[in-house]
Amino acid sequence: MQSVNLLNVINDQLPTLNRSESKVAAVILADPEAATRSSIANLAKAAKVSEPSVNRFCKRFDSTGFPDFKLRLARSLASGIRFVNRNVDPGDDVTAYTAKIFDSTINSLALVRDRISHERVSQVVDKLVQAKRIYFFGLGASAAVARDAEHKFFRFNLPVSHHDDVLMQRMLAATGSAGDIFFIISYTGRTRELVEVALAARERGATVIALTAPDSPLAAACTLEFTVEVPENTDDYMPMSSRIVHLVMLDVLATGVTLRRGPEFLPHLERIKASLKPTRFPPGKQ
Amino acid sequence: MQSVNLLNVINDQLPTLNRSESKVAAVILADPEAATRSSIANLAKAAKVSEPSVNRFCKRFDSTGFPDFKLRLARSLASGIRFVNRNVDPGDDVTAYTAKIFDSTINSLALVRDRISHERVSQVVDKLVQAKRIYFFGLGASAAVARDAEHKFFRFNLPVSHHDDVLMQRMLAATGSAGDIFFIISYTGRTRELVEVALAARERGATVIALTAPDSPLAAACTLEFTVEVPENTDDYMPMSSRIVHLVMLDVLATGVTLRRGPEFLPHLERIKASLKPTRFPPGKQ
DNA sequence: CTATTTTTGTAATTTAATTACATTTAGCGA
DNA sequence: TCGCTAAATGTAATTAAATTACAAAAATAG
Numbered sequence: 001m002q003s004v005n006l007l008n009v010i011n012d013q014l015p016t017l018n019r020s021e022s023k024v025a026a027v028i029l030a031d032p033e034a035a036t037r038s039s040i041a042n043l044a045k046a047a048k049v050s051e052p053s054v055n056r057f058c059k060r061f062d063s064t065g066f067p068d069f070k071l072r073l074a075r076s077l078a079s080g081i082r083f084v085n086r087n088v089d090p091g092d093d094v095t096a097y098t099a100k101i102f103d104s105t106i107n108s109l110a111l112v113r114d115r116i117s118h119e120r121v122s123q124v125v126d127k128l129v130q131a132k133r134i135y136f137f138g139l140g141a142s143a144a145v146a147r148d149a150e151h152k153f154f155r156f157n158l159p160v161s162h163h164d165d166v167l168m169q170r171m172l173a174a175t176g177s178a179g180d181i182f183f184i185i186s187y188t189g190r191t192r193e194l195v196e197v198a199l200a201a202r203e204r205g206a207t208v209i210a211l212t213a214p215d216s217p218l219a220a221a222c223t224l225e226f227t228v229e230v231p232e233n234t235d236d237y238m239p240m241s242s243r244i245v246h247l248v249m250l251d252v253l254a255t256g257v258t259l260r261r262g263p264e265f266l267p268h269l270e271r272i273k274a275s276l277k278p279t280r281f282p283p284g285k286q
Numbered sequence: 287m288q289s290v291n292l293l294n295v296i297n298d299q300l301p302t303l304n305r306s307e308s309k310v311a312a313v314i315l316a317d318p319e320a321a322t323r324s325s326i327a328n329l330a331k332a333a334k335v336s337e338p339s340v341n342r343f344c345k346r347f348d349s350t351g352f353p354d355f356k357l358r359l360a361r362s363l364a365s366g367i368r369f370v371n372r373n374v375d376p377g378d379d380v381t382a383y384t385a386k387i388f389d390s391t392i393n394s395l396a397l398v399r400d401r402i403s404h405e406r407v408s409q410v411v412d413k414l415v416q417a418k419r420i421y422f423f424g425l426g427a428s429a430a431v432a433r434d435a436e437h438k439f440f441r442f443n444l445p446v447s448h449h450d451d452v453l454m455q456r457m458l459a460a461t462g463s464a465g466d467i468f469f470i471i472s473y474t475g476r477t478r479e480l481v482e483v484a485l486a487a488r489e490r491g492a493t494v495i496a497l498t499a500p501d502s503p504l505a506a507a508c509t510l511e512f513t514v515e516v517p518e519n520t521d522d523y524m525p526m527s528s529r530i531v532h533l534v535m536l537d538v539l540a541t542g543v544t545l546r547r548g549p550e551f552l553p554h555l556e557r558i559k560a561s562l563k564p565t566r567f568p569p570g571k572q
Numbered sequence: 573c574t575a576t577t578t579t580t581g582t583a584a585t586t587t588a589a590t591t592a593c594a595t596t597t598a599g600c601g602a
Numbered sequence: 603t604c605g606c607t608a609a610a611t612g613t614a615a616t617t618a619a620a621t622t623a624c625a626a627a628a629a630t631a632g
């Protein structure tokens with residue numbers, strides 16, 4: 001993947017270009033957006049060179065021709081504008097920090113999506129399908145993730161619970177057994193309490209799955225690590241996007257389990273949906 | 287509508303397309319990347335339609351013609367979104383459903399990002415900064431969101447709590463007063479209990495903010511509606527991405543509050559961070 | 573079942589891009 | 603400085619691509 005921005009490449013090559021090529025480069029760099037919209041004739045006129053010169057320019061940058069060049073230029077522009085991990089700045093106004101937070105979250109998701117181990121997802125789904133009981137453990141921000149996971153897995157009709165109380169976690173781990181799954185969620189994977197809980201549960205022969213950082217003590221302590229590398233947020237103002245990534249990973253697992261259960265499980269899901277109906281105002285009514 | 291991903295637009299319009307147009311759409315959605323690289327002749331062949339049909343298809347989506355369409359498609363792709371809004375299929379393998387879930391989440395975030403009312407964000411931040419007390423209420427999936435919000439707003443050094451117990455919610459609302467903020471989170475905005483709670487709190491002179499769907503009973507019942515339109519998930523297999531969107535909206539609000547507090551507030555945040563250190567294994571150690 | 577409208581394809585046309593080739597320009601040695 | 607060579611650039615021809623106009627076919631309504 002020539003992930004390097006095309007505009008940068010042009011800029012770098014600037015000194016090695018001959019006269020008409022640099023004229024073309026100047027016009028493109030001055031307004032790349034406009035360049036993607038114009039024809040070869042227009043661009044040639046703007047740069048005061050002939051059409052074949054523009055064409056040669058494009059080929060110099062490994063394009064098959066002018067249309068291909070425009071396409072690559074468009075791609076570069078779009079990726080540069082939106083998805084940079086721009087940190088929130090104390091001087092930012094609403095528009096700026098809103099966009100930055102959304103963008104950095106989207107960015108984290110896109111990154112993880114491309115790095116996820118599908119084989120590992122499969123393995124974890126296998127374990128979850130076979131479980132007799134599932135406990136979701138998390139502390140701090142991950143407690144909310146564990147809570148969400150419980151709600152999500154509840155519909156599978158098996159005993160599932162979440163715990164954000166260290167004592168409860170310890171007690172459950174100490175009395176765990178084969179067939180139990182302890183699903184531990186931790187962004188850092190360095191929380192002592194959770195590592196100890198993982199070891200205790202493992203000792204008892206239970207399956208311990210950790211949704212956490214790779215190469216962390218927690219990843220080492222569990223029986224099946226399910227790791228994600230989410231870029232760190234060093235910035236004080238920037239919220240952690242790891243929570244969000246973890247939530248989506250759990251969505252993936254829940255979907256995996258549903259699919260594994262097959263279509264005969266759908267009526268059950270429908271029943272859960274229907275049970276909520278009386279709690280709601282009918283749609284359409286204001 | 288221009289800023290919205292072109293693939294989404296195609297997907298949305300899918301039901302309104304006629305036979306050959308949907309053939310073209312199918313081919314493009316199946317591999318948009320390839321579409322940007324192919325000529326009109328190739329695409330026509332792949333879709334088993336004539337070249338003018340492809341051309342008409344492009345014009346239907348506000349392009350001046352095929353090359354313009356390809357350009358816009360390339361731009362859309364560069365923004366990190368690949369398969370869009372495609373529902374999970376019972377036959378999908380791990381790779382497929384993982385990508386779909388990530389993409390649809392990313393997609394929801396991108397959509398909301400472009401539609402958010404910055405003025406409203408500002409107003410809500412104002413209210414939050416002035417609050418004497420904040421309650422986050424949610425039920426079901428939104429309970430986890432409320433939990434996360436509590437964790438996030440805790441660091442602002444003001445009394446904040448979350449409640450997923452309807453009775454607690456009622457009691458708190460009934461005893462609320464000016465200076466209290468009841469922040470109610472609900473995807474549908476149609477949960478009777480929450481609407482009643484909102485009305486009760488409002489009666490008492492408290493500020494009621496609802497993070498919910500526009501034109502919903504809950505939005506009507508609160509003092510300040512903070513609405514988001516997240517595309518519905520009709521699919522049984524597809525997880526709800528509204529939770530994720532709500533979480534990110536709360537990230538935005540928390541960031542807004544932090545920025546409003548100014549730099550003299552940073553030491554406080556550092557102190558909270560430092561307080562967690564003893565609970566962790568030092569970095570570097572396995 | 574026919575008439576009308578919509579959809580789709582064929583063929584012609586136009587437009588855009590590319591290639592081949594000629595001209596110019598610059599560089600360099602005598 | 604002249605003349606040669608090679609690189610650079612442009613002109614014109616060619617090719618490829620996209621678009622338009624129009625006709626045929628299909629779908630829909632009466």
